[in-house]
Amino acid sequence: MPERPLAPTLRPFDAVGGWTIALLDSLGRFGTFFAEALGAVVTPPFKFRAFIDRIDYIGYRSLLIILLTGTFTGMVLGLQIYLTLVRFGSEAFLGPAVALSIIRELGPVLAALMVTGRAGSALTAEIGIMRITEQIDALTVMALNPMRYLVAPSILAGLVTFPLLTAIFDVVGIFGGYLVGVKLLGLSPGTYFGEMQTFVDLNDILTGFWKSLSFGVIVTWVCTYKGFHVGHGAEGVARATTQAVVLSSVLILVWDYFMGSILQ
Amino acid sequence: MITVEGLTKSFGRQPVLRELSLQVATGSITVIIGRSGGGKSVFLKHLIGLLRPDAGRILIDGVDITGLRGGALDEIRRRYGVVFQGGALFDSLSCHENVAFPLREKLRLPPDEILKRVEGALGQVGLEGMGAKLPGEISGGMRKRVAIARALVTEPEIVFFDEPTTGLDPVLVNTIHHLILDLHRRLHFTAVMVSHEIPEIFEIADTVAMLHEGRIAEAGPPAAIQASQNRVVQKFIRGEPDNSEER
Numbered sequence: 368m369p370e371r372p373l374a375p376t377l378r379p380f381d382a383v384g385g386w387t388i389a390l391l392d393s394l395g396r397f398g399t400f401f402a403e404a405l406g407a408v409v410t411p412p413f414k415f416r417a418f419i420d421r422i423d424y425i426g427y428r429s430l431l432i433i434l435l436t437g438t439f440t441g442m443v444l445g446l447q448i449y450l451t452l453v454r455f456g457s458e459a460f461l462g463p464a465v466a467l468s469i470i471r472e473l474g475p476v477l478a479a480l481m482v483t484g485r486a487g488s489a490l491t492a493e494i495g496i497m498r499i500t501e502q503i504d505a506l507t508v509m510a511l512n513p514m515r516y517l518v519a520p521s522i523l524a525g526l527v528t529f530p531l532l533t534a535i536f537d538v539v540g541i542f543g544g545y546l547v548g549v550k551l552l553g554l555s556p557g558t559y560f561g562e563m564q565t566f567v568d569l570n571d572i573l574t575g576f577w578k579s580l581s582f583g584v585i586v587t588w589v590c591t592y593k594g595f596h597v598g599h600g601a602e603g604v605a606r607a608t609t610q611a612v613v614l615s616s617v618l619i620l621v622w623d624y625f626m627g628s629i630l631q
Numbered sequence: 632m633i634t635v636e637g638l639t640k641s642f643g644r645q646p647v648l649r650e651l652s653l654q655v656a657t658g659s660i661t662v663i664i665g666r667s668g669g670g671k672s673v674f675l676k677h678l679i680g681l682l683r684p685d686a687g688r689i690l691i692d693g694v695d696i697t698g699l700r701g702g703a704l705d706e707i708r709r710r711y712g713v714v715f716q717g718g719a720l721f722d723s724l725s726c727h728e729n730v731a732f733p734l735r736e737k738l739r740l741p742p743d744e745i746l747k748r749v750e751g752a753l754g755q756v757g758l759e760g761m762g763a764k765l766p767g768e769i770s771g772g773m774r775k776r777v778a779i780a781r782a783l784v785t786e787p788e789i790v791f792f793d794e795p796t797t798g799l800d801p802v803l804v805n806t807i808h809h810l811i812l813d814l815h816r817r818l819h820f821t822a823v824m825v826s827h828e829i830p831e832i833f834e835i836a837d838t839v840a841m842l843h844e845g846r847i848a849e850a851g852p853p854a855a856i857q858a859s860q861n862r863v864v865q866k867f868i869r870g871e872p873d874n875s876e877e878r
Contacts, residue, residue: 500719501717505715
């Protein structure tokens with residue numbers, strides 16, 4: 368039986384209702400996907416080869432971009448913080464200021480954003496292409512769980528690689544600050560590193576660690592989900608890839624605020 | 632025996648399958664023909680459990696698979712081999728690894744047994760020595776043959792072919808059809824094939840079923856379908872254009 372057209376006054380409510388249902392539906396699918404992925408992570412058999420491949424894909428191949436962005440972030444911070452501190456005659460605090468900014472905040476966030484741009488987008492595109500070329504269907508009809516082969520190894524690799532890449536980002540960032548503060552602006556190395564040891568404690572390092580660990584889950588979860596639920600053809604893959612990068616980046620910043628509030 | 636009863640499926644407000652019923656005899660080759668966009672691939676996806684119907688039943692040897700999920704559905708799928716339209720080969724794996732994949736992951740056979748079976752399967756489809764190549768490095772016809780080798784290497788009871796010859800030249804179409812026929816004679820699987828290849832499929836099919844507007848318009852042996860008086864069937868197998876009646 369054909370549906371009666373809605374009265375014009377009711378159409379905005381119809382649109383809002385439709386939008387709300389669609390939003391709840393996607394949130395439900397997003398959550399169910401994560402629950403299924405967790406199920407594949409914690410139950411055998413564990414796909415060790417796929418896990419190692421993902422560590423290479425997400426971690427090792429992101430190393431160069433992390434080294435580059437980490438160094439230049441440290442150099443920019445070193446310069447800008449020095450120029451501010453020197454007005455107050457407090458340039459001795461350059462080392463701790465650079466280290467705290469990078470370890471607590473910029474290291475985990477910028478490393479996660481860089482890995483999202485490089486590996487997250489590639490992850491979505493790869494899984495998306497597997498979806499549209501029926502490779503995921505092929506796994507399913509072989510009575511094999513695609514979550515176990517494609518998603519679980521990616522999430523586990525995210526848990527391992529994000530903290531490691533963040534640690535590397537932190538080290539080269541502090542070194543970048545050293546290059547500018549000590550080698551360029553003439554601060555003594557003892558002041559730069561000595562004050563850092565005084566002001567940076569284990570709690571700061573743990574804050575960065577927990578953030579990077581959670582970003583590892585967020586990025587791999589979002590990017591594999593978007594790849595799995597790709598639309599049709601090349602346009603669908605392109606749209607999913609863009610959405611994956613944008614959503615991951617927004618979630619990284621939003622989650623960073625909440626983590627920062629909790630881990631003060 | 633595969634029995635399909637009253638299978639109905641719509642996407643949104645678009646009906647695709649309308650109370651479709653069909654029987655596929657064990658050990659036979661049944662070819663589903665019909666216009667592009669007529670629901671043949673959707674029907675096949677229901678048979679392999681990738682889509683769920685809105686109504687109707689699919690019985691595999693008496694077991695209704697439409698209500699099965701998880702492990703119970705996987706038990707049925709273990710008896711399947713599927714050749715997808717584009718091959719669906721894993722493009723990061725070599726041809727050898729693609730064929731070995733279900734043996735390693737599904738049957739968990741020892742490496743020496745896998746090697747023997749993969750070499751045998753690639754040999755059967757005429758691709759000896761090509762195992763090291765990636766799917767992207769071989770031709771479309773070769774990819775289809777690797778896909779057939781992968782689907783058959785586990786010696787499944789039921790094999791589904793989704794347009795296995797689409798996009799190939801006439802020589803390759805015949806080569807693939809004879810390969811399927813030859814493998815069928817040796818392995819005695821039940822085959823369900825979706826195809827557009829008229830009249831070639833009449834040489835290999837035991838039963839031809841014409842799908843039209845979401846229903847089976849007619850099903851029977853190739854000779855009966857070729858002699859059918861059904862206007863829809865005749866129009867399709869003669870390749871008459873849509874407006875032919877108006878001329």
